[in-house]
Amino acid sequence: MISSAVRDRGRTRARSGRRAALVAAVVSTVAAGMVVAFAGTASAGTTLATAAAEKGRYFGAAVAAHKLSDTTYVGILNREFNSVTPENEMKIDATEPQQGQFTFANADRIVNHARANGMAVRGHTLAWHSQQPSWMQNMSGTALRQAMLNHVTQVATYYRGKIHSWDVVNEAFADGNTGARRDSNLQRTGNDWIEAAFRAARAADPGAKLCYNDYNTDGQNAKSNAVYAMVQDFKARGVPIDCVGFQSHFNSASPVPADYQANLQRFANLGVDVQITELDIEGSGTAQANSYATVVKACLAVARCTGITVWGIRDTDSWRASGTPLLFDGNGTKKPAYTATLDALNGGTPVPTTTPPPTTPGPTTPPPTSPPPSGGCAASMTVQTWTGGFVATIRVTAGAAGTNGWTTSVTLPSGATVVNAWNSQRSGDTGTVRFSNVAYNGQLAPGQVTEFGFQATGVPPAGSPSCAAS
Numbered sequence: 001m002i003s004s005a006v007r008d009r010g011r012t013r014a015r016s017g018r019r020a021a022l023v024a025a026v027v028s029t030v031a032a033g034m035v036v037a038f039a040g041t042a043s044a045g046t047t048l049a050t051a052a053a054e055k056g057r058y059f060g061a062a063v064a065a066h067k068l069s070d071t072t073y074v075g076i077l078n079r080e081f082n083s084v085t086p087e088n089e090m091k092i093d094a095t096e097p098q099q100g101q102f103t104f105a106n107a108d109r110i111v112n113h114a115r116a117n118g119m120a121v122r123g124h125t126l127a128w129h130s131q132q133p134s135w136m137q138n139m140s141g142t143a144l145r146q147a148m149l150n151h152v153t154q155v156a157t158y159y160r161g162k163i164h165s166w167d168v169v170n171e172a173f174a175d176g177n178t179g180a181r182r183d184s185n186l187q188r189t190g191n192d193w194i195e196a197a198f199r200a201a202r203a204a205d206p207g208a209k210l211c212y213n214d215y216n217t218d219g220q221n222a223k224s225n226a227v228y229a230m231v232q233d234f235k236a237r238g239v240p241i242d243c244v245g246f247q248s249h250f251n252s253a254s255p256v257p258a259d260y261q262a263n264l265q266r267f268a269n270l271g272v273d274v275q276i277t278e279l280d281i282e283g284s285g286t287a288q289a290n291s292y293a294t295v296v297k298a299c300l301a302v303a304r305c306t307g308i309t310v311w312g313i314r315d316t317d318s319w320r321a322s323g324t325p326l327l328f329d330g331n332g333t334k335k336p337a338y339t340a341t342l343d344a345l346n347g348g349t350p351v352p353t354t355t356p357p358p359t360t361p362g363p364t365t366p367p368p369t370s371p372p373p374s375g376g377c378a379a380s381m382t383v384q385t386w387t388g389g390f391v392a393t394i395r396v397t398a399g400a401a402g403t404n405g406w407t408t409s410v411t412l413p414s415g416a417t418v419v420n421a422w423n424s425q426r427s428g429d430t431g432t433v434r435f436s437n438v439a440y441n442g443q444l445a446p447g448q449v450t451e452f453g454f455q456a457t458g459v460p461p462a463g464s465p466s467c468a469a470s
Contacts, residue, residue, distance in 0.1 A: 045346055047342075048327075048345065049080055049082035052307070056306075057306055058082050058120055058308075059345070060120070060307060060308070061077060061080075061081045061309060062085045062086075062087045062278065062310070063084045063087060063313075064086075064088070064089075065086070065107070066106075068109060072331075072332045073313055073314070073332075076313050076314070076332055083119055083120040083121070084122070085277070086106075086110045086121075086123075087311075088131070089106040089107040089109075089110055091124070091125060092128065093131045096154075097133050098135065099147065111162055120164035121163050121164055122165045122166075122275075122309065123155075123156070123166040124213075125166075125170040125213065126151070126166055126197065127170070127197045128171060129184035129185065129187075130170075137185070140189070141189060142388075145189040145193065148186060148196075149197070149200045149389075152197050152200040152204065153200050153455075156200075156201050156204035156205040159205065160205045160207070161205070164208065164209065165209040165242075165243060166210055168198050171215065172184075172186075172187070172212075173217075178222060194212070194230070196391055198241055199240060199455070200420065200455060203420035204420060210240055210242050211277075212243075212244050213247065215249060215278075217247075218260055219258070219259045219260060220259055220262070224263060228266065228267060238451050241272060244267050245276075247311075248278065248279045248280075248295060249278060249311075250282070250295075251283065251325075252283060252287075255291065256294050260294070260295070261297075261301055261302065264305055268302050273306045274305045275308075276307070276308040279309065279310045280312065280323075281295075281337070282323030282324065283325070284335075288325075288337045289336040289337045289339065290340065291337075293343070295308070296341055296345055312325075314326060314328045314329060315328065316329075376398075376406075376470075377396055377399050377403055377469040378399070379396050379397075379408045379464065379465040379467035381410070389456060389457045389458065390458075391453060391454070392410070392453055393451055394408060395451050396444070396451070396452070397448070398447060398469065401446065402443075402444055403442065403469040404443055404469075405436065405443075406437050406468065407435065407437075407467070408436075409432055409435075409468075410432070410435070411433075411463060412432075412456065412458070412461055413460075416456050416458030416461070417430050418430070418456045419456060420455050421435065424436060425437070425438055433454075435452060435454070
């Protein structure tokens with residue numbers, strides 16, 4: 001993450017024929033949200049991309065649009081990587097410099113290059129307290145919340161179907177031992193702002209994985225525990241989250257923690273993928289090489305660690321250039337860290353074919369202890385409002401006979417319009433809007449519940465939704 005002021009473990013930092021077929025197959029499968037395995041004994045990959053692909057992973061790099069005219073840079077990118085992350089070109093100040101005026105030219109340049117070369121794209125980032133344009137920095141409260149949700153919706157919709165994973169929310173937790181949320185203008189709009197951003201992203205780009213991304217969470221500590229608790233809560237309540245990103249910026253003062261692999265595994269055990277999103281390790285020689293190998297081996301040991309992205313290509317491209325933290329030197333020559341990384345990838349075991357895909361929908365909750373409703377189903381609604389709009393969450397409870405499907409109806413006041421919805425199919429945008437189940441949440445046991453939601457402009461409805469079961 002290139003940021004004007006990001007803390008790294010208490011230290012202030014400033015941030016500004018065969019391969020094609022194999023990589024294309026993995027990128028296609030990964031983009032569909034699946035993990036692959038290869039039959040038989042895989043041969044040793046000769047590049048980072050092919051070696052990672054043989055283990056069902058991607059190996060990516062952060063890319064700057066203006067460097068795509070550098071032939072050495074592009075040559076390494078096209079040869080060695082099968083995933084890209086725009087360094088700055090998809091951040092808020094780059095994509096919406098003036099409120100309501102979106103520009104995607106630089107981000108498009110990266111996305112188009114990636115797609116033309118069979119690479120996946122990680123979208124970075126939709127909602128963040130940093131690198132906000134001045135108009136957003138000067139906003140607060142409900143106006144800011146609405147502007148944030150509009151930004152998420154517009155950017156994710158524009159790139160719908162082209163993004164493998166979105167860093168939906170970035171760096172929302174504070175450093176230190178409190179486990180608290182970071183005090184930011186977004187946080188001050190309400191503690192549910194992260195959930196709202198994820199729901200908006202799911203509605204806008206339902207095929208992409210949705211990630212929370214942060215730094216200083218590589219081992220178990222107060223900050224990573226707080227992120228863990230949030231993910232656990234989101235999974236329990238059906239908030240759409242598919243993955244957690246670990247930035248993994250290391251140096252001699254903050255090395256790879258001893259519990260790095262165990263920390264990745266505990267998050268994976270929650271039912272989300274884990275991704276190493278911004279890897280760089282300051283140093284040189286054997287020590288740096290060993291640290292890179294440790295990180296790669298940890299990822300390969302966790303079935304749901306689906307990929308690794310290094311934050312830059314050559315040392316001179318890095319925001320930490322003086323620390324020579326990457327796999328290629330300034331001339332584009334492979335370093336010992338490159339060899340160690342490639343050897344670690346080739347030494348890993350392919351992921352098992354039984355590895356489940358990421359859980360796009362949240363699970364339904366267990367049956368309540370109270371008796372189920374007497375009818376086919378019942379629906380209740382909670383609403384979060386701001387000036388000019390609202391988000392509604394609707395809870396559907398199956399009746400005594402259970403359901404094979406359900407439909408709820410909500411009558412909106414005059415002037416209210418639905419702009420997106422999640423975990424449901426909708427018919428209409430104004431007046432009486434009908435929402436029906438999707439494939440994964442229609443069949444409910446007696447008394448079982450599921451939730452869906454929608455975002456709308458205008459004033460929320462006063463009455464309760466109706467529900468009909470099939």
